[in-house]
Amino acid sequence: MCKILVLYHSNSGNTAKMAHEVASGAKEVTGAAVRLLPIEEATSGDLDWCEGIALGSPTNYGTVSWQMKKWWDEQPIENWGKRDGRIGCAFSSAASWGGGQELTCMTLNTILINYGYLVFGVTDLTGPQHTLHYGAIQAGEPRQDKEIAGCRRLGRRLAEWVAVFFHGRHDLHPLEQGYDRFGHLKSGDA
Template sequence: MDVKILVLFYGYGSIVELAKEILKGAEEEGAETRLRKVRETIYPELIEKFHVPLDNTKDIPEVSLEDLKWADGIAIGSPTRYGNMAGGMKTFLDTTAPLWRAGDLYGKPVTFFTEASTIHGGHETTILTMSTYAYHFGMIIVPLGYAITEISSTVTGGSPYGATHLSSKKELDENEIKIARFQGKRLAQVAKKLKNS
């Protein structure tokens, strides 16, 4: 039975690259996938002033509530903003009440990823802030644990909580890519087991 995986992110730059690697991991596990973005909420004048690189998201569709209903498993990612998810992601998640009321996400597996500009910039707390939605929906949180050795050998690219990236490095390193792909595979594996049970 095919499993459907949604990889959802807010932001630009390296968070997009992490999302794509998680997507590849799910596809390696045979999943049908969708990559979706949350609408950008930065003021247009700031996008121009700070040269925000939105080019790498222009061909990615914006997420809808139907995408969440469609998925058997979901990966959610946001850059950290002061140890919390970005406001754009929270704004979108706050619109999901119809799914909560209908129980549409109950029992679905979910996993989280992030990036921050410093090593201690809130990687794990950002994942925790996103995870609170999963508790209210009755979703099954899929952490990484220490099942992949790269988690123990990197200081920038992930933890038992999920894949992360140190954005001051610009490009993902080999450990970050392996961890992100593992996360996508693991999500697809758990989704399959739950769908077939």
């Protein structure tokens, strides 16, 4: 069983909506157990439990929320290094496009790297001009099909990587899947 934690902070509810879609995507992988938790309810025990984590924060002034940063800052020092080799990814929402969501994802990924998580990007397109190289990003809440699909693809990809690396399920490697990875990309669209 793949153990996936979707851990998030949300100011207005937009990042929470993304988190629900990320969790839905992870559940698409057979055998995935998913915990969906806001940081107000999560403990370091949830980090002990998971093999993979999707970490989400709103973009505040081009970076993670202070609540998310504080949550990680307050993790017990005894846990440092105990999560080496687990898998992580990031997602973020801001009020508008160009608000720093990719920077926020990179900061979330940096936090995870400092704890020993192996982070990944997603090369897939989930619709025209919509990809999630650094994590799933959003302006407001996910409304369009390609935005919802981006969040779900991030969660699914996390569960796939956990299945491959923790459980030897090479049949779940992303390159072995039949779903559209290029969002109907046509020659010259890139």
